[in-house]
Every structure is written in C-alpha cells, then in structure tokens.
Amino acid sequence: MKENLVKLAKKYGTPLFIIDHSKIRENFRTFKKNLPKVQAYYAVKANSNQEIIKTLFKEGSSFDVASYNEFMQVYKYLKHFQKSDKYFFIWDKIIFSNTIKDRHTLKKIKKYKPLVTYDNADEVKKIKEYCPTAGLVLRLKVPDSGSQVELSSKFGAEPGEAWDLIKLAFDSGLTVEGLSFHVGSQCTNFDNYSSALHIVSDIFQTCRKKGYNTRIVDIGGGFPVPYDSGVPKFEQLAEIIASECGRLFPEDTELIAEPGRFMVATAATLVSEIIGKARRDGKIFYHINDGVYHTFSGIVFDHWQPNFKAFKRGKTEVCAVVGPTCDSFDKISVSEQLPGNLQIGDFFLTKNIGAYSTASTTKFNGFDGARILHVNN
Numbered sequence: 001m002k003e004n005l006v007k008l009a010k011k012y013g014t015p016l017f018i019i020d021h022s023k024i025r026e027n028f029r030t031f032k033k034n035l036p037k038v039q040a041y042y043a044v045k046a047n048s049n050q051e052i053i054k055t056l057f058k059e060g061s062s063f064d065v066a067s068y069n070e071f072m073q074v075y076k077y078l079k080h081f082q083k084s085d086k087y088f089f090i091w092d093k094i095i096f097s098n099t100i101k102d103r104h105t106l107k108k109i110k111k112y113k114p115l116v117t118y119d120n121a122d123e124v125k126k127i128k129e130y131c132p133t134a135g136l137v138l139r140l141k142v143p144d145s146g147s148q149v150e151l152s153s154k155f156g157a158e159p160g161e162a163w164d165l166i167k168l169a170f171d172s173g174l175t176v177e178g179l180s181f182h183v184g185s186q187c188t189n190f191d192n193y194s195s196a197l198h199i200v201s202d203i204f205q206t207c208r209k210k211g212y213n214t215r216i217v218d219i220g221g222g223f224p225v226p227y228d229s230g231v232p233k234f235e236q237l238a239e240i241i242a243s244e245c246g247r248l249f250p251e252d253t254e255l256i257a258e259p260g261r262f263m264v265a266t267a268a269t270l271v272s273e274i275i276g277k278a279r280r281d282g283k284i285f286y287h288i289n290d291g292v293y294h295t296f297s298g299i300v301f302d303h304w305q306p307n308f309k310a311f312k313r314g315k316t317e318v319c320a321v322v323g324p325t326c327d328s329f330d331k332i333s334v335s336e337q338l339p340g341n342l343q344i345g346d347f348f349l350t351k352n353i354g355a356y357s358t359a360s361t362t363k364f365n366g367f368d369g370a371r372i373l374h375v376n377n
C-alpha cells in the first residue's frame with residue numbers, strides 16, 4: 001500500500017487526497033446490514049464531493065441536504081426521471097435537515113414538495129408562507145455529551161415544547177410527518193441514542209394517541225468511526241438502536257438516519273509533503289504543504305485529531321507538524337511522535353480523513369488545497 005501511495009503522490013503531486021469509492025460502498029453496505037430497517041440518508045455536509053454523491057446514489061442511498069446547492073447536487077441525478085418518479089424520489093429519499101432555511105431557499109424548493117425539519121415557531125410561519133407544500137419533521141433537543149461535536153446547543157426544540165410546535169404546524173395547515181434528533185457527531189456515548197429514542201417515543205405516542213399519523217423517526221447522524229482502537233464498535237450501537245426501536249415504536253414506523261462521517265471518513269487518505277524543516281525552541285517543526293486552513297480544517301470545525309505516519313523509518317521524537325500559510329494558527333499538531341530524520345520532499349500519510357476535511361477547506365493565503373484523486377469509482 002505504501003509503495004502504491006508514493007507512486008500516486010509522485011505521479012499526481014501533493015497534497016493528494018485519495019478517495020477510495022470501494023470503501024464508501026462498503027460503509028454504506030455495513031450500515032444497511034446492521035440496521036436493515038433504517039433508511040440511510042447520506043449527510044452531504046460531511047463531504048459534498050460530487051463523485052461521492054454519485055457513488056452513493058448508485059448504491060441506492062437517500063440524502064440529507066442542508067442547502068439548495070446540496071439539493072441540486074443530488075437533483076442532478078434525478079433530472080432525467082419521469083415527473084412522478086422524480087417527485088417520489090424527492091419525497092421519499094431527500095430530507096432538508098437544516099432546521100433554519102432562508103426564505104429564498106424555501107421559495108425555490110416549494111415546487112418539489114420537500115421534507116424539511118424545523119424546531120421553532122417562526123420556522124413554521126416561514127414554511128407556511130414560502131413553502132406550504134413541505135412535509136415537516138420536528139427536531140428535538142437530546143443529550144449529546146461525550147460526542148466529538150455537540151449540536152444540541154444550537155438545534156432542537158425542548159421536548160417540553162414539542163407538542164405545542166406540532167399542534168402549531170397542524171393548526172397552520174401543515175403536516176408533521178415525524179420527529180428527529182442528532183446526538184452529536186462521532187458519538188461514543190451510546191446512552192445518548194437510548195435517551196434520545198425514549199424522548200422521541202413519548203412524543204411519537206402522544207401524536208398517535210391524538211389521532212395524527214406521525215410516521216417518521218429520524219435518528220440523525222453521529223455514528224462513530226474507528227479513528228482509534230478506543231472507539232466502541234458501530235455494530236454494538238446498531239444492536240442497541242435496533243432493539244430500542246423495536247421496543248419503543250410501532251411496526252409501521254419509518255425509521256431513517258442521516259449518517260455523514262460514517263460513510264466517508266475511512267474512505268479517504270491524504271499524502272502531504274514536507275516543504276520545510278526547522279528546529280524551534282529545541283523542537284523539530286515539519287512544515288508541510290497542507291494545513292488547518294485546508295484539508296486539516298476539521299481540527300477547527302470538527303474537533304478532529306489527525307494522525308501522521310512517515311513513510312521513512314528513524315529514531316522518533318516529539319515533533320510539530322504545521323501548515324504552509326503565514327498564520328501562526330496554522331499548526332496541525334505540536335506533539336506528534338515522528339522520526340527526526342525526515343527531509344524536505346518526504347511524505348506523510350494521514351488516514352481516515354474523508355469527513356469534514358475538504359468540505360471546509362479554504363483558499364486562504366492563495367493555497368489551493370489538496371488535489372482529489374478518485375479510485376475504484
């Protein structure tokens with residue numbers, strides 16, 4: 001594998017972000033195998049590369065989009081469908097998971113009769129005015145402690161407000177199709193899912209008792225990726241989810257999920273190159289040609305801790321790895337155990353970098369970011 005990566009890096013140049021589509025397909029199938037009753041909507045946010053969407057579309061995935069542009073990235077594959085198939089796909093396989101949508105977006109998506117989430121009264125008014133064709137999914141605030149990225153401080157209605165928000169939507173002439181939550185991204189505290197499912201099941205039952213045909217339970221994302229050996233297994237989580245859902249919800253409930261990271265994180269590898277080497281206060285600083293403003297942006301936005309492997313062997317010591325820009329914030333890691341004998345032109349390998357990486361790359365300081373290479377697509 002190492003030789004192959006070096007060959008690719010020499011052929012295409014660095015930084016090189018290699019996306020292995022066979023791994024994306026494998027991740028999708030693993031998800032389906034372990035949670036066969038849950039419809040998987042890939043959260044495009046994790047990596048919106050068009051080829052990834054294409055691969056997942058071909059696999060039969062559904063999609064979670066947050067903006068009109070993300071919607072269009074999926075719509076591209078439906079354009080040629082017959083009208084009824086196209087509308088069925090949009091209704092059945094796309095969810096707008098952003099609880100706040102601007103008025104222009106709502107106006108633009110009105111004709112598609114979309115499924116959209118909400119979590120507050122003003123959003124109901126806005127949807128009613130600008131996109132009354134939409135089906136609604138109420139997002140609830142649930143425990144997210146212990147997740148790498150916590151989301152409940154920004155999104156989700158308090159469970160205590162849920163019924164009022166559901167009633168408000170129905171009274172406005174809209175339909176609440178279901179309930180959703182997100183336990184936080186890279187969730188390793190599986191109790192978060194159990195607690196969330198309990199919260200949702202109480203509200204779901206209330207809706208059914210009041211005569212509403214609430215049908216969807218959207219369990220969001222958060223499915224953990226094995227970044228290190230301490231991460232509990234997805235298979236174990238899937239067992240918990242399947243058994244809790246079976247116990248808490250009626251047979252006719254439509255279970256859906258919005259996995260992002262799980263589908264793509266392990267599918268990409270980055271090869272970066274040392275462009276400078278300096279000893280600063282006694283520590284070796286490897287300056288590489290990718291950084292925090294580029295493929296390693298997940299350090300900031302995703303609270304991600306990268307991993308580095310050198311292609312060469314040597315006596316290791318604690319080194320810093322820093323990015324190419326003129327900003328002192330552009331430090332990827334100040335404590336990596338790496339060989340001290342690496343030279344300019346040597347490569348580093350970073351695995352499991354497919355999610356929340358190129359998705360939030362900037363062009364800061366005039367650096368383009370990594371070249372993307374697709375393999376097995």
Ligand SMILES: Cc1ncc(COP(=O)(O)O)c(C=O)c1O
Nearest residue numbers: 043097185221222258259260261
């Ligand atoms: C609404 C929503 N759904 C799904 C996801 C995907 O989450 P994850 O990558 O943890 O699976 C996110 C990401 O934060 C999100 O905000």
